[in-house]
Amino acid sequence: MGYTLVVCEKPDAAKKISEALSGGKAQRFMVEGVTVHKFAKDGENYVVASVQGHVYGLSDPFKERSVYPSFDTEWYPLNLVEKSTRARAARRLEVVNRLARFAAKFVNACDYDVEGETIGFNVLRYARPGSEHSALRAKFSTLTTEELNVAFGRLDKGGAGLARAGRARHLIDFAWGVNMSRMLTRSVNERTKRYRTISVGRVQGPTLSFLTSREREIREFVPVPYWKVHGRFGGENGEFDAECGGRFLVKAEALRVLDDCVGRESTAVRSASVAVSVMPPPPLNTGDLQKEAYRAFGFSPSKTLMAAERLYLSGLISYPRTASQKLPPTIGYNSILRRLAESGRRFEDASEILRSESKPVQGLKEDYAHPAIYPTAGRHPSGTLDAGEDALYDIIVRRFMAAFGPPARQEVLKVDFEVEGHTFRLQGKRTVFLGWMKYYGKYSARRDDVLPKISVGEKLKVLDLKVTERFEEPPPRFSESTLLEKMENESIGTKSTRAGVISTLIRRGYVGGTRLTVTDLGLSVAELIQESAPMLASAELTAVIEKSLDEVEEGKASDVPIVRDALKSIADQLVRFEEDERRDVPLVVGDVSAPPGVTLGKCPICKSGELRIVKSGRTGKRFVGCSAYGSGCRASAPLPQRGTVRPFGACQECSWPVVRVMLGRRPWSLCVNPACPAKGRKKIGL
């Protein structure tokens, strides 16, 4: 008798699924060092194996890195096309391939979304051709025993649209990236007469364009002055501040108010109090969670996604890659609330919600595959979470509870005073009923003003008056969170890919800093795109492709014409580039052929160059080098070859730059100076 091979996307998911379906009786055995689970259920034998994320990727079979157009692409095991793919991932794939040979049936139990479906489809297709179509699909949103048993009790053949959309997206993105990057690289070579590889992807182009438009506004900003007039008033019930008439664009007018009002008495002429009802925020989807985690903890979108993924694999929350802002009754509101209430004092408000028998508020956005993110209220296997995961879990639970809360009520108070014909306004608000804000706790960002009681006709003393000069401010730089929101609003990228696109722009040195500042390299690449291939900066075109692929996902459209049209757009752009007579015009901004990399600060040796993180063309290893190398400065320093390295100020001992190395769960700081007196004290106290 053969067995049913269950293919999972991650080892933790395979373990959870085996435990859930076997009632904890699954046997673990090793095949070439890879753990595989085996059990029998209802007379059927199951073997559960997992890969580790994407194990197949597209590649150009000719490997001529400068040749374009290149539309002949094929899927290959990732370990053959990407040096960074670990041997362990290749071994996992080999084990699945071997197990597939003897399997009688197949179940695709990868994450139920486009990427998961694509992973499962590719693994099955190349392991046992035909099985990708005959395989059954397990659809679940949490890794809880209850839901996994339900999911495996009603396996179906859905998901073909997802796989088609996923493969089409990969194909378009690969063709786009390869051809446009090669074209731009050639453009740089012709313009600068120096070799430099330029990389840009389908979503990166428009995203970089948003950033550079903002950067230009900031760099070209001329502040214009204005003035504000503030007064301090004293009445029967205390003192308070009020403002006169918004902005004064002429200084003399502001000073006239001051002259008119000093030493005079004011009268309250109008008082209005408005009660406002504040609805609870909708349940969290991926983008909302990333924005809230950035607002509350400063987590980058990719850090949030990684932590959420770990919470999901631990069975603590539902699937975190979702567009939905809805919580359907099928998730079992009461049982989740009951478990939360029983979990201790931290979420004791859950018992109050249970007693109220309320239903959660629902947002507008939907997702055909998964509900909004919610806690399963399960127990963490090891009983502890790291600080980041715990913080994220806390906000997810509280947002879930907040959805059940009644609207909060606030009172907005406005009082107008007149002094010699000039009107001053006191404005504030206070919360009179917490409602959902009680459950959302510190994350509700409530701010109450202390407002004195003032009646119309009341006389008030003008205690102090002052005119302050201010200047208009440039628009704020994007943070990772606001950029993510912009991408969402412009419908570019997907809930799963947006955070990665931002990280890629940072990794390539096009932008940097917490407040995303476009580097000269980023400005040069944006200019190059605008000059050579404006299509690459078009958010509209990318959004149209995303929308079409969404229709493929939902089974409403075929992927064939979408891929054909996208490839034609690329081909047309390449032809336009060949015909462009201006393609060798030098670029305006910066030097695009300058060495890449993050700038760490002034070189302490030559005092004129800048220390940068550079990559050796010969060995591929990164190190710190001086930008004045060409002028003879030989300052250099080794760097750790693994993990993310970011600038982190200057060393207090030797004034060389300090970098922060992010690897694993414990980042550390390192002075790059090999001869730093602080060496030996491995971790600098920063």
Next chain:
Amino acid sequence: MTEVCVYHQEAMDRVKAAYPLWVKAYGRLEWKDYLDSVKRNVQTGQWVREIVTLLEGTG
């Protein structure tokens, strides 16, 4: 007059366009003092600051 790139030209146009607003705001303001104030202002954009330095140099 020194030739500048399109971005610095845009910055220069903005510096010139803002001058009447500053004059109206303060009532009276010499061009030289205006440039000095813009250059010292923390909100001023990098390319504007560079173009102001250029304008100060060329009188």
